[in-house]
Amino acid sequence: MKNIILFFLFLLSLNTNSQTLTGKVIGIMDGDTFKLLTQDSTIVKVRLANIDCPEKKQPFSQKAKDFTSKAIFGKTVCIDVLKKDRYRRSIAIVFYNDSLNLNNQLLINGLAWHYTKYSKDIELQKLEAMARKNKIGLWQEANAIPPWEWRDYKKKKIKQ
Numbered sequence: 001m002k003n004i005i006l007f008f009l010f011l012l013s014l015n016t017n018s019q020t021l022t023g024k025v026i027g028i029m030d031g032d033t034f035k036l037l038t039q040d041s042t043i044v045k046v047r048l049a050n051i052d053c054p055e056k057k058q059p060f061s062q063k064a065k066d067f068t069s070k071a072i073f074g075k076t077v078c079i080d081v082l083k084k085d086r087y088r089r090s091i092a093i094v095f096y097n098d099s100l101n102l103n104n105q106l107l108i109n110g111l112a113w114h115y116t117k118y119s120k121d122i123e124l125q126k127l128e129a130m131a132r133k134n135k136i137g138l139w140q141e142a143n144a145i146p147p148w149e150w151r152d153y154k155k156k157k158i159k160q
Contacts, residue, residue, distance in 0.1 A: 110137020
């Protein structure tokens with residue numbers, strides 16, 4: 001187990017623009033956001049990179065949150081921080097259970113969209129396409145609304 005984690009840490013360290021952190025997950029905000037307690041007792045708010053889970057009150061929002069909670073809550077995870085966003089969250093790829101990639105697992109299980117506004121990753125697009133084709137998770141819905149459209153609609157509604 002430790003060898004696999006060390007191997008991933010090595011691979012992640014090859015990307016000089018990223019930062020690797022390890023810590024215990026102490027809170028789940030939603031399907032793609034959580035709080036990490038690092039080894040030096042710093043709390044880091046983490047947002048999963050390149051994907052977008054349904055917003056609160058959207059279909060499958062709670063299922064995405066439950067999936068993330070079951071996968072990582074209370075566990076030690078390794079994150080590859082790609083950057084910080086305007087809310088100062090660490091935008092990251094998250095590894096758990098030795099080698100599982102949480103970002104990918106949410107797509108595979110039909111609980112997130114590939115966030116193409118910020119990512120052109122062909123592998124992520126393939127994972128989403130496969131879940132869509134097999135009508136897994138939110139892809140069971142006839143007209144699944146992407147979270148970014150949901151947020152835009154809510155902003156416009158508030159302005160009216």
